[in-house]
Amino acid sequence: MGALKSALLTVSKEQPSSHCCFCSMQCGLEILPSEKTEGLTIKPSGIFPVATGRLCQKGLNALEHVLHKERILEPLHRAVARAGQWQPISWEEAYSGIADKIKSLQEQYGRDAIGVYGGGSLTNEVSYLLGKFTRVALRSKYIDYNGRYCMSSAAAASNQAFGIDRGMTMPLSEIPHAKYIILAGTNIAECQPTMMPYLLEAKKNGAVIVTIDPRNTMTSKVADIHVRLQPGFDSVFINGLLHVMISEKLVDERFIQSRTSGFEGVKEAVQSFTPDRVEHMTGILEAVIRTIARGYAKAETGIVLTARGLEQQVNGVENTLNYINLALVTGKIGRKGCGYGAVTGQANGQGGREHGQKADQLPGYRLIEDPAAREHVAKVWGIDPVELPGKGVSAYELLQKIDEGEIKALIVLGSNPLVSSPNNRMVERALQKLDLLVVADMFETETARHAHYILPSSSFTEAEGTMTNLEGRVFHRRQAMELPGKCKLDFHIISELADALGRGHYFQYAGIEAVFRELAAATAGGKADYSGITYERLQDEKGIFWPCPSADHPGTPQLFQDRFYHGDGKAKLFGIQPKMPAEPIDAEYPFVLTTGRLGNHYLSGAQTRRTEALFKKAPVPVAEIHPSLAKRIGLSVEKKIRITSRRGSLIFQVKVTDGIQPRTVFVPFHWGDEHSINVLTNDALDPTSRMPEFKICAVKIERVE
């Protein structure tokens, strides 16, 4: 650990001292005095009901980055980006310097010359304030956030199919009651490790588990059947399953009749996807297709979980819709032991996409182009609805607008887009064109190296607020430690910057609880309705599942018991005609590059590369390839390979494993600079969700002597 000393606040018995900052499980943890050098340690909490008494290695080591010696402790300024030394300045100087520059850029180029880029690790309150800040203080339409790279395809699919998007339609406690579980493009054992006990309990209760992934993963180890699918073939495979279910009359006719619409379209779409044809297209045996279709359809209960594997594709929304079809045609939703879940990724990935950080969105999952939504939110904010800007563009398109010269200044809060965006050489070029880049972070990240100002923000241990976990459970995270140095809460940074811009009167709050009260009012009557939730009710560590529309409403753990959220109360089925990825393999680029995660690292690595215990285990990215591919390129010993896509070429260490689909190479994305796989990835976007195709691009691979 670093040299930083942070003061621990008093411990309460009712709530854990904090919750882990990393994944959407949001495990509760205790920060305790210890004999160790820095005087503090982390233990799992016995109080939070989601992962009681458990933390994975990331959670156990989560204090290390908080106390790291590279933590930024005062505002820093550099007149010319990337040149000269950082100058420590006061907060007043930072605010007035930033505000003056913003004002002059807006005078010259218009209000939309300023963009804001948020993140899914921020609390609900900060996500909400960031959206309000952009629309009310900057009066710009350009805000989006890293969640666009994350759940947006599943969000769009859930909205289309169910009329609402809450990630999981049921609490995790339903998993042990499921008799058949399909896990597609989701590596839970490494990405939500403390969810594994729920799956293992289901297995103990007799559940069959199927995994669908191009790789054998830690998760597929617990599966009864593993489908090793080439990236991009999910919809073909699912059409095969649906074909069997329909032709063998295994679907739930009554459920389809009374609770869904659109079944004819599905029937038509899957008609030609006979199991033998699907075997021919995917290499997955007909017998396996039939076994899974029959097993899931006939099981009394069942759950389908999907994640980024099939979402981060240009066909991500359609892929997700097809997995949702499985749950709907078999009536496995809205009742005990049943449900569909898109597994949320980031700490507050769920809440982060409900309260207005998204380009087209206002708080409560309201749409910014809906006149009634504008009126409601404008009233809560005390402005005229005509003052509200319209909808902006998605995260990657926002970065493109910088490259094109339309956006001149960017404020980044809670993301490291230079590492995490596809085709990131474009992003680097764009950042270099900015007249003003402000990054609020704990560290000088790869993105912050291009900044004019770095504003030292809080860590999870220092910021109180509410979060919404992957189940849609809203809970309260306490402040566990004092802020170090001159660091500030994001809440204060946003409100004080609004003040410097002359819009401070819209951001007067007695404290963070007051922000939550306003957020709750802004969501009233919206889809993600938090209006019945208060800090007082959240003293109960179990939290409350939204929708919770009134003070006496108990919250909604299991969705869709009686109705879906479309006007007619029915869910919509969509027949899917599988489409090609944006960049299919060809003779010149004959392999598929797919990217993803390791258990030891988190996202852009800004935090976990600064955590020795984790970094030691994975200091550099290692590419995984199949022995047949190794042979083809003449790789006898595990040396290095060069991977080249149409956007660039990088060298990686290599691991040869027969656990990977033979045409596929996998590289994790947690590193920057010459180790950043996003130099190579394709920036093609799903037409609806605008989510990039991180999971598929065509590459060639050569041995490096």
Ligand SMILES: Nc1nc2c(c(=O)[nH]1)N[C@H]1C(S)=C(S)[C@@H](COP(=O)(O)OP(=O)(O)OC[C@H]3O[C@@H](n4cnc5c(=O)[nH]c(N)nc54)[C@H](O)[C@@H]3O)O[C@H]1N2
């Ligand atoms: N350790 C760790 N945990 C994390 C994170 C982290 O960075 N590190 N990040 C968090 C975040 S923000 C997120 S979004 C989640 C992500 O959680 P996941 O989505 O589970 O993680 P990924 O590794 O991106 O992708 C999952 C799997 O999809 C597979 N895959 C690739 N292409 C395809 C395909 O075409 N079809 C199918 N079916 N599968 C495919 C990959 O081989 C991979 O095993 O994890 C969260 N948890």
Ligand SMILES: Nc1nc2c(c(=O)[nH]1)N[C@H]1C(S)=C(S)[C@@H](COP(=O)(O)OP(=O)(O)OC[C@H]3O[C@@H](n4cnc5c(=O)[nH]c(N)nc54)[C@H](O)[C@@H]3O)O[C@H]1N2
């Ligand atoms: N190739 C490839 N690329 C991907 C993906 C993939 O599977 N493959 N996955 C995508 C996905 S799903 C995601 S979610 C993105 C995420 O990508 P990023 O947004 O880049 O993720 P992080 O590394 O979490 O960045 C968060 C930053 O915010 C800082 N931070 C943390 N907490 C706080 C806080 O409370 N306040 C402030 N102000 N700052 C804070 C951290 O120090 C860090 O620098 O990456 C995407 N990129």
Ligand code: SF4
């Ligand atoms: S499972 Fe997720 S929330 Fe729990 S300790 Fe690990 S990273 Fe943190």
Ligand SMILES: [Mo]
């Ligand atoms: Mo994510």
